[in-house]
Amino acid sequence: MAISIYNDFSDYMMFKNIKKVDVIDFKYKNTVIDIPEELIIKQFGAIYEVHEKCMGFNGYLRNRLNNNTGKTIEEYKKSIKKLNVDIGNIKINGPQNSFEEIIIKYGEKVINRGEECIREVNGSNYLEIITRSMRRSEICLGNTDFQNLSRRDFIYVVDFKNCSYNMVEMDCFPLLSWLKRKGAKLNFCKLAKEFCYIEGLDVNSERFLIALISYPHEFMKCCNRYRAGKRMWHEDKFSQRIVKALVQDGDPLF
Template identity: 85%
Template sequence: MMFKDIKKANVIEFEYKNAEIDIPEELVIKQFVAIYTVHEKCRGFNGYLRNRLNNNTGKTVEDYKKSIKKLTVDINNIKKDGPQNSFEEIIIKYGEKVIDRGEECIRKVKDSNYLEIITRSMRRSEICLGNTDFQNLRKSDFIYVVDFNNCSYNMVEMDCLPLLSKLKRKGAKFDFCKLAKEFCYIEGLDADSEKFLIALISYPHEFMKCCNRYRTGKRVWHEDKFSQRIKKALVQDGDPLF
């Protein structure tokens, strides 16, 4: 990237304090152009750094499938033994609906010619930046990037997903279907990529993440904290886009 006029920055100042809520749609589209410029400059690279770049093609979808299966097991176990705390009571109350939503998202991913998207990505050796947040990437006279550590071989759609998914979870009032379509237009992608993005943005990411943390014990939270967090997750995930 450094040889392609992409500059390393120590920090990128961002004027919007409550960025996810206050930013205008035009700035999101401008960020899409910055993302596309990175993709255009880096696509096709298969040189001596190959062994140091992870290949994350398809990883997110597989991780989402695993989370659905694990939550299904959790619910069955809780039903068998009975809920032990308020967090598990919430899992019993909402978990099956969340699983249904997650499974529908995966079905729509498959209906978007997912395997063709993977094939295209691998054929073109597409590279993603990984972190496309406003404070990590900016386009002005040059492309400026703070952190390159999340770069990987991946479908270019996956550089749009975290940006739009985060905006949606933070409560930004955008037409996300329209934004997904705009991203695909800028990248020269077809309607299948648009469907693919909408399906993944609709996935109940926060609820699943909270359940995964509870299961693995990565967060040493009191049960009340877990209960508060998963209630917040239901709000953040909002409604699906389809």
């Protein structure tokens, strides 16, 4: 049996009748907090259709498709360890600025929350989720927000560059996490359950998603930027940003 050859995975996606477009108009882009639940569930349907079309891909790509399975969890674990080290160093040397004072004040609580999220991930039969993903050759679009993916008469996608081998849950998590951090007033546990129902996934996947959405993403990201010396902002701006991060991360869902 001949193996189909494609330059990029996007070529295969278009072969499967997914339409490449330059832009998708989305009326809620400046008022994310008002996005209705029904629209998110409709987006889940579009995500599922993408998964159905690309799952089990066995063609040949001249430009290799990355395998990001488990990458996010490992990055989250590393962030926790690095923040632990940061706090230890600040305690030894004393805080050098207002940003580090905030790290001392809130950092250990954030670490405890992050560690609890990882325990919830491990308790969701995480290794079985990875095994299922690899067995089925699951592929994620990577960017499933409303300005990159839309379902009307066809499925429309603006950018395929984030496509990778990954657990299908990872096409839901960034979308719901982003909405939560933007302050959308939604029942995220209900939405995680709805996504899993559409995808035919079990309660372990629900638990996995809720754990990831609960992770203190914004706080960790701000600390990682500061540590890396990426002085994108003045010291006062860093302090303002990390205080904002505490608000954006909100409360855990479990």
